[in-house]
Amino acid sequence: MGTWIKETAKAIYLMEGGYWISKLSKYPSKTNPDEQVLNISAVRSWFTRTDYPRAMTVSLTGPEPSPRPAPPKPPEPAPSASASTSSGKIPRAAIDIIKEFEGYAEQLPDGRVRAYADPIHGWGVPTIGYGTTKYPDGRKVKQGDIINREQSEEYLIDHIEQSTRAAMERIPTWSQMNDNQRSAIYSFAYNLGAGFYRGNGFKSITAVCDSPQRWKDRAWITEQFSKYRNPGTSAEAGLLRRRKAEADLFLS
Incomplete structure (x- = not known):
């Protein structure tokens, strides 16, 4: 139906x-x-x-309809090894800022979420929770999937662990960064791709990573992050808020 x-x-x-x-x-x-x-x-x-x-x-005169009853709760998946051990590797601030800007959608009345169409690619890229498109076991998210908030965070952490952390640790100055600086870079990478460092079109953010002597230069750091906002698009305002938040975190 x-x-x-x-x-x-x-x-x-x-x-x-x-x-x-x-x-x-x-x-x-x-x-x-x-x-x-x-x-x-x-x-x-x-x-x-x-x-x-x-x-x-x-x-306009009849009774209000009722919300759809929640389906039976699915069995909790076994936590992946990476998700269960990543708390000591990925700063909490990284998880929190990514959750803030990815959003928790599409939320159901019982607090869980179901898959939604990617804003740009539609149902060609089904998405769930905090931007998850593929589960830790390799299955792709599909229309109709439902997960809870704990699973959403677990899948987010697993994605960072499996697809982002190794690339970040190859940045030469990574060991010099504090947790907040790493968290800002994790958020940037989660949004724009883990292969940004020294990649085409990423000269400014690469310069940030390569310039420890300027890490306290608020105006310069904010300017470099803010360049990645897709000017002239409907996403510009949201991306600019994210870039400024990442810059503020990097500077804290």
Whole structure:
């Protein structure tokens, strides 16, 4: 069964199988007491689904629909060796800043998350949790997958451990960096690729790594990080916030 949109007196819902799976609440208008308003930006994600809604119903006097019941909790996967031993290798600040900017999506009413379409590549790259596209056992994330918050962090740590840490440790000045500096570089690498160092188009961030004598130069460090923000795109504002946060962490 596909999805559809239902409007009630209180909200607009994305419906599936008789239950709502996403909800946009209405709020009283500040300028007109006879009107209600809602933020419809989230509706865009409804139409990136392969089963995007093709119909809409309106019921302004009927009861509000119920959220879809949570499915049975899947068995907890055995922690991978890398995830269970990585706490001493990957600074906590690295995990926290990556989680902050990757976001925890698409969240369900019970606190777990299910797979969502990549904002750029759509369902060609199903994504889950904190930006995970492949599980520690090598399986790719697929539409319909559901995991909890603990699993989301475990998979994030495993990705850093398996795909990023070795490349970072090859940076000649890595041993001179403190945990916050390493955390900032981990976040940059998680976002733009672990092979950035001395890579094409990464001259400025490479200069940051190669210039310990300038690591306390706030203006210069911030300027170098801020260059990687995709100017002129819809992602620029968010990327600039991330780059500034990484620069601030590197300088702390």
